[in-house]
Amino acid sequence: MSDQIDKIYDFQKIEKQWQDIWDKEGFFLAKDQSEKEKFYCLEMFPYPSGRIHMGHVRNYVIGDVIARYKILRGFNVLHPMGWDAFGLPAENAAIKHGIEPSKWTYENISSMRVQLKKLGLSYDWTREFATCDLQYYSLEQKLFLKMLDKNLVYRKKSLVNWCPECETVLANEQVETGSCWRCDSEVVFKEMNGWFFRITNYAQELLDDIKTLQGGWPDRVLSMQKNWIGRSEGVELDFPVEREEGKFIRVFTTRQDTLFGATFISLAPEHPLCLELASSNGRYDEVNEFVKRILREDRIARTSEDIEKEGVFTGAYASNPLNGRKMPVYVANFVLMEYGTGAVMAVPTHDQRDFEFASKYNLELVVVIQPDGEILEPSSMECAHEGHGTMVNSGTFSGLDNETAKIRIAEYLEEKKIGKRTVNFKLKDWGISRQRYWGAPIPVVYCDTCGMVPLKEKDLPVVLPEIEKLTVIGRSPLADISEFVEISCPCCGGVARRDTDTLDTFVESSWYFLRYACPDEKEPVNYEKVSYWLPVDQYIGGIEHAVMHLLYARFFTKVLRDLDLIKLDEPFKKLLTQGMVCKENPATGRSEKMSKSKGNVVDPDKLLEKYGTDTVRLFCLFAAPPEKDLEWSDDGVEGAFRFLKRLWKKVVSSPGKISNVSCEEISFNDLSGIDKDLYRKTDWAIKKVTEDIEDSYHFNTAISAVMELVNQIYHSDKEDCNNIVLQRAIRTVLVLISPFAPHIAEELWKFIGAEESIL
Ligand code: ANZ
Ligand code: ZN
Numbered sequence: 001m002s003d004q005i006d007k008i009y010d011f012q013k014i015e016k017q018w019q020d021i022w023d024k025e026g027f028f029l030a031k032d033q034s035e036k037e038k039f040y041c042l043e044m045f046p047y048p049s050g051r052i053h054m055g056h057v058r059n060y061v062i063g064d065v066i067a068r069y070k071i072l073r074g075f076n077v078l079h080p081m082g083w084d085a086f087g088l089p090a091e092n093a094a095i096k097h098g099i100e101p102s103k104w105t106y107e108n109i110s111s112m113r114v115q116l117k118k119l120g121l122s123y124d125w126t127r128e129f130a131t132c133d134l135q136y137y138s139l140e141q142k143l144f145l146k147m148l149d150k151n152l153v154y155r156k157k158s159l160v161n162w163c164p165e166c167e168t169v170l171a172n173e174q175v176e177t178g179s180c181w182r183c184d185s186e187v188v189f190k191e192m193n194g195w196f197f198r199i200t201n202y203a204q205e206l207l208d209d210i211k212t213l214q215g216g217w218p219d220r221v222l223s224m225q226k227n228w229i230g231r232s233e234g235v236e237l238d239f240p241v242e243r244e245e246g247k248f249i250r251v252f253t254t255r256q257d258t259l260f261g262a263t264f265i266s267l268a269p270e271h272p273l274c275l276e277l278a279s280s281n282g283r284y285d286e287v288n289e290f291v292k293r294i295l296r297e298d299r300i301a302r303t304s305e306d307i308e309k310e311g312v313f314t315g316a317y318a319s320n321p322l323n324g325r326k327m328p329v330y331v332a333n334f335v336l337m338e339y340g341t342g343a344v345m346a347v348p349t350h351d352q353r354d355f356e357f358a359s360k361y362n363l364e365l366v367v368v369i370q371p372d373g374e375i376l377e378p379s380s381m382e383c384a385h386e387g388h389g390t391m392v393n394s395g396t397f398s399g400l401d402n403e404t405a406k407i408r409i410a411e412y413l414e415e416k417k418i419g420k421r422t423v424n425f426k427l428k429d430w431g432i433s434r435q436r437y438w439g440a441p442i443p444v445v446y447c448d449t450c451g452m453v454p455l456k457e458k459d460l461p462v463v464l465p466e467i468e469k470l471t472v473i474g475r476s477p478l479a480d481i482s483e484f485v486e487i488s489c490p491c492c493g494g495v496a497r498r499d500t501d502t503l504d505t506f507v508e509s510s511w512y513f514l515r516y517a518c519p520d521e522k523e524p525v526n527y528e529k530v531s532y533w534l535p536v537d538q539y540i541g542g543i544e545h546a547v548m549h550l551l552y553a554r555f556f557t558k559v560l561r562d563l564d565l566i567k568l569d570e571p572f573k574k575l576l577t578q579g580m581v582c583k584e585n586p587a588t589g590r591s592e593k594m595s596k597s598k599g600n601v602v603d604p605d606k607l608l609e610k611y612g613t614d615t616v617r618l619f620c621l622f623a624a625p626p627e628k629d630l631e632w633s634d635d636g637v638e639g640a641f642r643f644l645k646r647l648w649k650k651v652v653s654s655p656g657k658i659s660n661v662s663c664e665e666i667s668f669n670d671l672s673g674i675d676k677d678l679y680r681k682t683d684w685a686i687k688k689v690t691e692d693i694e695d696s697y698h699f700n701t702a703i704s705a706v707m708e709l710v711n712q713i714y715h716s717d718k719e720d721c722n723n724i725v726l727q728r729a730i731r732t733v734l735v736l737i738s739p740f741a742p743h744i745a746e747e748l749w750k751f752i753g754a755e756e757s758i759l
Contacts, residue, residue: 009648011612015743019120027071027759028122032529034076040533041067041079042513044541044549048083048108048130052115054581054594055542057604058620058630062578062697063540064121065621068739069693071122071759078533080516081116081123083109083130086137086439086505094438094470101438102466105132115605119613120743127519131508136515137440138461139524140507145443146563148454152198155452158431159270162190169435178296189295194433194501195442199555203229203425206554209570216574218627221546228547230426235410236341237419239265239318241277242326249273249318249329252340252424255350256413257405260394261368262345265318265329266311266357269294270337274314277329281315287331294333302333309334309357321418323395332357340424348384349376355384368393369402430552432504437470437477439502447489447496455490462498476500509549510556513539513571523565530566539572540626546577576626576697583632591631602632614741615641621699621740644744647710647737651730651748654717666724675725678716682729685709689736699740706736727752734758 022028043063046056060081067079083105090101097104109130116123129136147153161170163180169192174181199206207229210222234254241247249265267274269291278287290312294302301307311332318327327345334353335344348358349367358365365378369389376385391400397408413419433442441462443455455462465484470477478484479500489496511524517533518526550572557571583600585592594601607616619640624630668679685705692702713729730752738745738758749758 007652009645009744011614011644011743014747015118015120015612015614018743018746019117021746021757022120022122022759023125025757027757028077028079028124029126030078030080030124030533031076032532036074036076038533039067039070039075039077039538040517040536041070041077041538042516042536042540043081044539044545045082045084045509045512046112047087047089048085048105048112049089050108050111052112052604054602054604054620054632057119057616058581059540059542059578060116060119060121061617061620062576062626062699063538064119064617065693065699065739066538066540066697067122068742068759072735072739077122078127078516079122079124080127080519081121081125082128082512082516083112083132084505084509084512085109085130085132086502086508088436088438090438091436091470094467098469100466100468101470102132105130105438118605118608119617122742127516129512129515129519131505131512132438134461134463136512137464137508139515140440140503140511141443141455141460141462142457143511143524143560144503145454145457145460146565147197147559148444150563152201152559153195153432154198155193155195157191157193158196159189160192160194161187162192163187187296194431196429196431197555199430199552200425200427202555202558203231203427205558206427206551207231209554212570213572213575217572218575218577221543221550221575221577224546225551228427228551230424232424232426234422234424235413235419236422237321237345237413239321239327239345241329242317242319244280244316249343250341251343251345252422253345255347255406256409256419257391257397257402258347258350258368259320259322259345259409260397261347261349261366262320262327263325263348263358263364263366264327264346266332266335266344266346266354267314267329268335268337268342269331269333271331271335271342273329273343274331277314277316283313283315287312287314290331294331297333303336307334309353309360311357311361313361321413321416328363330357330361338428339426349378349381350384350386352384352386355381366393430504430506430555432507433499433501434504435476436502437464437467439505440464440507441478442499442501442503444499445487445489445496446499447491447494449494450489450491450496453489453491453496459490464502476502478502506548506552510552511560513553514557514560514566525560525565527566530568534566534568535571535573538574538576540576540578543577550575578626579624579629581620581630581632594632600632607637611637611641612743614644614744618644618703618741622703623700625696625698625700627697643707643710644741646714647733648744648748650710650713650717651734651751654726666722671722671725674716674719675722678712678721678725678729681709681712682725682732685736686732693739702736703740706733706740709733709736 041063043059067077070077085105090105093099093104094101161175163170163185165183165185175187178187180187210226213222232254234252235256236250236252238248238250274287274291278284311330314329316329318329320327346354348354349365350369367376367378370376370392371385371387371389388402391397391402391405397405410421441464443460443462445453447453465481485497487496487498513536514525514530518529553571557568560566561568580593582591583594585598585600592598619637622640623636671679688705689702692698710733717726734745734749746758
């Protein structure tokens with residue numbers, strides 16, 4: 001066999017051959033039981049857009065190196081792949097080209113699967129599924145019903161953007177300066193019913209368990225999650241409205257130490273008191289006009305720090321419960337209804353936003369915290385003093401340091417029953433209803449007699465009906481399919497209607513990693529199998545998923561645990577966020593993320609044809625460490641190709657020397673000169689590659705070490721070194737390079753006389 005090998009490096013032939021062998025022999029089938037220690041390696045699954053791009057290639061190759069390395073180290077490895085297949089692009093394609101979303105999606109999956117297979121990735125393809133498979137989404141419907149039963153899902157009205165012309169809900173991104181992106185008519189707010197997951201029930205646990213992820217997850221991602229959850233400790237307290245007996249404005253503050261310096265109140269424009277107070281003070285028109293204008297503005301922009309602060313006086317006054325100060329009540333654009341109570345006690349001397357607002361409307365400034373070694377004078381302040389200091393102008397609390405005052409004032413307010421300590425989270429419940437076709441139908445019906453009725457598990461699945469041509473998006477396309485909508489009530493048998501929304505596609509990606517442990521089970525998850533395989537030991541994906549996907553997946557894991565379906569607190573032990581693939585944009589001359597619109601993409605298929613997957617893999621891994629951006633370079637690809645050819649040439653050109661020599665132990669001390677150098681370099685490379693992979697996934701430096709060893713082999717071989725030492729070095733090179741360039745490694749391994757796969 002070994003002497004039949006081609007002298008030239010025919011990567012096309014070799015790569016196909018080895019992919020077939022791995023496949024036939026089932027090398028990557030994960031066993032649900034094993035003596036070996038398990039390792040679960042997972043890359044975020046792709047959306048089946050149609051073609052693989054270099055970002056995918058990089059992501060999956062990084063995962064493949066880790067999986068193959070763990071196989072070599074004797075682990076029982078699970079390395080699955082599937083498709084995040086519901087979502088809007090399929091619907092858009094349906095509208096544009098009149099093709100069925102399911103047809104479009106499954107065709108894309110087929111062609112992307114072919115592309116992925118050409119990369120020689122170590123997937124257990126028997127566990128593959130798409131989230132639009134009936135099997136998968138019907139099990140998701142089952143989970144939904146279980147969550148509904150445990151009161152973890154509920155329905156409520158919330159404000160949405162509504163275009164009265166198109167009769168459709170618009171996402172925030174579809175509202176352009178207050179108008180509909182499609183027809184330009186004025187967008188209004190509408191209360192709409194929708195389903196929500198009670199993720200806020202888990203806010204504290206999601207925050208606390210971040211501790212357990214430290215070291216395994218990038219700090220940046222953990223702090224993004226922390227901020228997103230946004231826990232604040234503070235006080236809620238009531239300010240009586242003057243001349244309106246029994247009416248109070250409740251505010252949330254984290255700085256009750258500044259209460260004596262509160263000189264006015266700011267309400268969110270959505271706050272019900274705005275118009276109420278304005279009308280009893282004869283200022284309805286002015287306030288109403290302001291409120292309407294602000295509500296039309298982008299809600300995201302309102303939260304940004306540098307937004308111009310503006311507001312309007314309601315005509316009403318509240319009184320400060322500690323010192324009786326008369327405080328004008330304003331409506332302010334930067335106060336949000338969704339946070340705290342939607343009302344703020346404004347302290348312009350110690351809060352920068354309030355300072356800017358007060359400067360604009362000439363409102364009173366009272367200093368209540370003096371920083372050390374400095375006397376603040378309201379008339380000469382240029383910005384708020386938000387830091388620490390000693391309390392002044394604060395009655396019996398004057399003289400305390402402000403941190404102590406925070407505690408004392410909170411106690412005092414509770415004692416006097418003016419307020420109470422509370423904890424606030426920025427995290428909101430997760431709205432999951434979408435007015436879309438290509439998603440999982442929500443398994444409930446509405447009956448005129450019984451109201452909302454969840455389906456029984458035996459009535460599942462709610463099959464997504466086929467649809468030939470979609471015409472609009474926004475309004476639920478399912479609402480137009482009467483055979484789908486009309487149903488008899490499971491409770492009373494009377495006339496009922498199905499829910500015509502579908503689930504947010506983030507729901508599917510919140511539990512797919514559990515499903516890979518048991519893809520054929522009748523139930524959504526199997527307790528034993530999930531206990532065996534989970535948590536994912538290494539998860540790999542983009543930083544853009546730092547909050548939503550990664551937080552939702554953590555939430556789902558805890559919910560399934562509390563439903564007694566699994567025993568698991570956290571789904572992902574380690575997380576690697578890979579950098580982007582960049583290339584010079586011909587228009588700007590700058591290096592930018594590869595994208596079609598910038599004209600700087602490289603087609604993976606063309607590269608594979610020209611160089612083969614081992615070269616492409618090696619380049620992606622060698623050009624940058626995984627978490628850094630990768631700068632595309634044609635020279636770099638050529639360089640990787642040259643290295644593999646050089647390795648090939650060395651091995652195939654010295655068959656007599658390295659084949660069939662026995663692998664007997666030799667003593668280092670008996671060797672001389674050049675042999676010692678090669679022996680030593682070999683050991684050094686083993687250590688270096690192992691450490692680079694284990695400690696930091698620094699594949700680039702690991703690959704350099706292998707290159708150095710190959711150089712040493714050339715060098716020593718020129719001087720006719722000891723064959724056993726030479727063979728030892730070459731065997732080592734092949735094993736070390738095999739996670740990175742597995743096909744060439746297997747082929748040369750066979751060439752030097754091995755009967756079994758290098759795996
Ligand atoms: C008085 C005060 C004085 C405040 C001071 C700050 C500094 P975090 O830490 O993010 O929780 N606030 C409360 N509800 C708000 C809302 N709906 N929209 C905008 N701002 C709101 O922020 C809590 C602080 O944000 C609260 O404490 C409140 O202003 C403001 F020197 O109260 B503070
Ligand atoms: Zn009924």
